[in-house]
Amino acid sequence: MTQLSSYYIPEPDLLFANKVRFKDPKVGLYLFGPYGQYADASVVNITANAAIIGTSQSIGNLLALFNHLHNRIPANSVGGVDFPGLGLEGRLRFDVRFDEQWQETIDKANIDECRSKGKRTDRALYLLDLIDERLASLHQKQPNPDLVFITLPVELIKMCTMPGQIGLTITLAHRRFGATPTEDQVQGDYDFHNIIKVMGMKHRLPTQFILPTTLDLGRKLFVQDLATRAWNLSVAAYYKSKGIPWKLAELDLGTCYAGVSFYRECTSEGKQTMRASVAQVFLASGETLILRGDPFESPDSDTRPHMNVQQAQSLRDQIVRAYKWSHKEQPPERLVIHKSSEFTSEEVKGFMEGENAVKQTDLLTLTQSPVDWYRNGGYPIVRGSVVKVSNSEYYIFTLGYIPQLQTFPKPGIPFPVRVRVANLDSPERKMCREVLSLTRLNWNNADFCDQMPITISASDRIGDILSEARIRDIDVSTEYKYYM
Numbered sequence: 001m002t003q004l005s006s007y008y009i010p011e012p013d014l015l016f017a018n019k020v021r022f023k024d025p026k027v028g029l030y031l032f033g034p035y036g037q038y039a040d041a042s043v044v045n046i047t048a049n050a051a052i053i054g055t056s057q058s059i060g061n062l063l064a065l066f067n068h069l070h071n072r073i074p075a076n077s078v079g080g081v082d083f084p085g086l087g088l089e090g091r092l093r094f095d096v097r098f099d100e101q102w103q104e105t106i107d108k109a110n111i112d113e114c115r116s117k118g119k120r121t122d123r124a125l126y127l128l129d130l131i132d133e134r135l136a137s138l139h140q141k142q143p144n145p146d147l148v149f150i151t152l153p154v155e156l157i158k159m160c161t162m163p164g165q166i167g168l169t170i171t172l173a174h175r176r177f178g179a180t181p182t183e184d185q186v187q188g189d190y191d192f193h194n195i196i197k198v199m200g201m202k203h204r205l206p207t208q209f210i211l212p213t214t215l216d217l218g219r220k221l222f223v224q225d226l227a228t229r230a231w232n233l234s235v236a237a238y239y240k241s242k243g244i245p246w247k248l249a250e251l252d253l254g255t256c257y258a259g260v261s262f263y264r265e266c267t268s269e270g271k272q273t274m275r276a277s278v279a280q281v282f283l284a285s286g287e288t289l290i291l292r293g294d295p296f297e298s299p300d301s302d303t304r305p306h307m308n309v310q311q312a313q314s315l316r317d318q319i320v321r322a323y324k325w326s327h328k329e330q331p332p333e334r335l336v337i338h339k340s341s342e343f344t345s346e347e348v349k350g351f352m353e354g355e356n357a358v359k360q361t362d363l364l365t366l367t368q369s370p371v372d373w374y375r376n377g378g379y380p381i382v383r384g385s386v387v388k389v390s391n392s393e394y395y396i397f398t399l400g401y402i403p404q405l406q407t408f409p410k411p412g413i414p415f416p417v418r419v420r421v422a423n424l425d426s427p428e429r430k431m432c433r434e435v436l437s438l439t440r441l442n443w444n445n446a447d448f449c450d451q452m453p454i455t456i457s458a459s460d461r462i463g464d465i466l467s468e469a470r471i472r473d474i475d476v477s478t479e480y481k482y483y484m
Contacts, residue, residue: 002389002390004387004388004389005387006385006386006387006388007386007388007429008382008384008385008386009384009385009386009396009429009432009433009436010384011023011383011384011402011403011404011436012249012250012433012436012440013248013250014247014248014440015035015247015248015249016028016031016032016033016034016035016246017032017033017034017035017036017093018032019035020032023404024081024404024405025235025245025440025447025448026080026231026446026448027081028246029231029245029246029446030084030091031091033091034092034093034094034238034243034244034245035243035245036243037242037243037244044093045088045093045094045095046093046094046095046238046241046242046243047088047094047095047096047097047241048094048095048096048097048146048147048237048238048240048241049102049145049146050096050098050102050145050146050147050149051098051102051103051104051138051148051149051205052098052102052104052148052150052151053104053106053131053134053135053138053150053151054105054106054149054150054151054152054153055105055106055107055111055152055153055156056105056107057153058151058152058153058212058215059103059105059151061151061215062149062210062215063098064215064217065214065217066086066096066098068217069083069086069096069230069234072084072085073085073226073227073230074227075225075227075228076225076226076227077225077227077228077409078405078407078409079402079405079407079409079448080225080227081227081231082227083226083227083231083234086234092234094234094237094238094241094243101141102138102141102145102148104134104137104138106130106156110130111155111156113126114126114127114130114156114159115159120159120160120161120162120163121172121173123159123160124160124170124192125189127152127192128189128192128195128196128199131150131196131199132199132202135148135199135200135202135203135205136203138203138205139204139205144204144205145205146206146240146242147205147206147207147208147237147240147241147481148200148206148208149207149210150196150207150209150210151209151210151211151212151215152212153212154212157170157211157212168211168212169192169193170191170193171190171191171192172189172190172192173189173190174190189468189469189470190464190467193209194464194465194467194468195468195470196209197465197483198465198470198471198474199470200482201471201474201476201477201482202474204477206240206481206482207482208233208236208237208240214229214233228446231445231446232444232446234446235443235444236443236444236445236484238443239443239484240481240484245443245446248437248438248440248441250433250437251434251437252333252334254332254334255332255335256280256281256320256323256332256334256335256358257281257336257338257434257438257455258279258280258281258319258336258337258455259278259279259281259337259338259339259453259454259455259456259457259458259459260276260278260315260337260339261276261277261340261456261459261460261462262274262275262276262277262341262463263275263277263463263464263466264305265295265466265469273295273296274295274296274305275293275294275463276292276293276307276315277290277291277293277459277460277462277463277466278290278291278292278293278315278318278319278459278462279454279455279458279459279462279480280319280322280323281438281441281454288441288454288458288480289322289326289478289479289480290462290476290477290478290479290480290483291322291478292476293311293314293315294311294314294315296308296311305341306346306347307344307346307347307350308346308350309346309347309349309350310350312346312349312350312351313351313353313356315351316335316350316351316354316356316357317354317355317356319335319337320335320356320358322478331356331358332358333358333359334358334360334361334362334425334426335358335360335361335362336362336426336434337351337361337362337363338364338365338435338453338455338456339363339365339366340365340366340367340456340460341365342365342420342422343363343365343423347422348363348422348423351363351423352423359425360425361423362421362423362424362425362426362431363421363422363423363424364419364420364421364422364424364431364435365421366417366418366419366435366452366453366456367417367418367420368415368417368451368452369395369416369417369418370418371395372415373395373397373416374413379407379408380400380401380408380413380414381397381401381414381416382397382401382402382403383399383402383414383436383449384397384400384436385397385400385416387416391421391424391428392420392421393419393420393421394418394421394428394431395416395417395418396416396417396432396435396436397416397417398416398417398435398436398449398450398451398452398453399414399415399416399449399451400414402448402449404448409447409448414451415451417435417452419431419435434453435453438453438454439451439453439454441454442454442457443484444484458483458484461483461484462483465483
């Protein structure tokens with residue numbers, strides 16, 4: 001019988017303005033303000049110059065929302081924190097500036113033209129081309145805006161969704177490849193939201209797609225309270241405007257953290273290849289750097305692709321070069337690689353041996369637990385709890401009861417992260433603490449934490465975006481703000 005052991009990892013601290021430590025991101029922002037700018041972490045006021053693409057009505061709704069966000073907004077959610085309001089003189093020292101020169105309108109003639117298209121996918125492609133034209137127009141203007149909000153009315157989105165679909169997600173084709181890709185898969189247009197990210201990257205304009213429900217001030221359509229929406233929008237806009245909302249306080253500065261995911265891409269000739277997408281976290285600067293691995297062959301039936309020794313070495317060399325470029329040619333003292341599939345013996349050898357091998361290397365497979373975990377009592381297991389099955393298998397509760405919030409702020413029961421160790425040069429508690437810490441770097445929202453660390457969640461998201469065919473003809477950006 002397997003002998004289990006368990007222990008608790010205390011909640012890691014975050015750093016805010018003037019490097020003040022605090023654990024709750026919303027309360028930390030409220031009390032102390034955001035950490036500062038990318039380059040020098042200086043505590044300064046930041047104004048995001050924002051553009052808008054939308055219909056006259058949806059543009060008006062977005063402006064009305066941000067005008068309202070200059071007020072204090074009481075929280076109505078479990079564990080919520082009042083939003084203090086935007087403004088350079090306020091607690092966040094952050095504002096969003098809109099100017100008519102950066103407003104690109106989709107007019108009635110455009111909507112009628114979209115409606116006239118016979119096929120749903122043709123309507124979606126027409127709308128994407130329209131947005132691409134508007135982004136190109138914004139790119140020509142001087143100065144360029146810092147980010148672009150894209151907001152479309154329900155009527156326009158519904159023209160492009162699948163018949164009978166619930167929700168407002170626009171899918172053009174599925175990524176599930178068979179032995180012979182379909183015509184739509186060869187064309188390579190899959191997800192409306194991800195294509196917008198690619199087009200924003202092409203024009204060097206970070207984008208934020210805003211659903212109509214987000215703009216609803218009356219809460220008739222949206223289940224998330226207004227204060228939560230205000231926090232999430234503000235944190236994302238702050239990061240896309242070259243600001244760091246908060247940083248982790250306790251991770252090693254000489255360590256490079258990288259998450260590796262795989263995605264399948266299809267060439268214009270119908271040839272399928274695999275690539276690795278890498279989210280690389282540098283704690284010294286607070287930035288996340290994006291890399292794309294070289295293409296490699298993988299069997300059609302291989303749902304969990306793997307690299308050979310040379311491919312793993314090549315990817316590791318890319319990661320080390322990127323770290324050195326960001327750290328004045330100093331190599332990392334330690335490399336931590338998170339992956340959602342098992343490490344093969346060839347991958348382990350490739351990541352650990354060779355010319356650019358790092359002194360210490362941790363290779364970890366992170367997935368959601370296949371087992372449900374419960375405890376007696378009225379609350380779930382505490383976040384930070386670790387169950388050790390063996391020296392090569394751990395269950396880390398990155399979600400659970402959060403003492404700082406005095407609740408578990410999500411529905412259902414929390415699933416821990418299953419960690420399987422392929423190589424561990426670090427103490428096990430240090431490894432567990434880092435997995436827990438890296439769940440707190442998602443600047444797409446102001447939630448207390450996510451289930452998966454940013455290394456895994458970002459590399460998965462990046463892989464979806466990099467699989468879009470339109471990225472073939474552009475310079476792929478290494479900046480995370482174009483992907484989030």
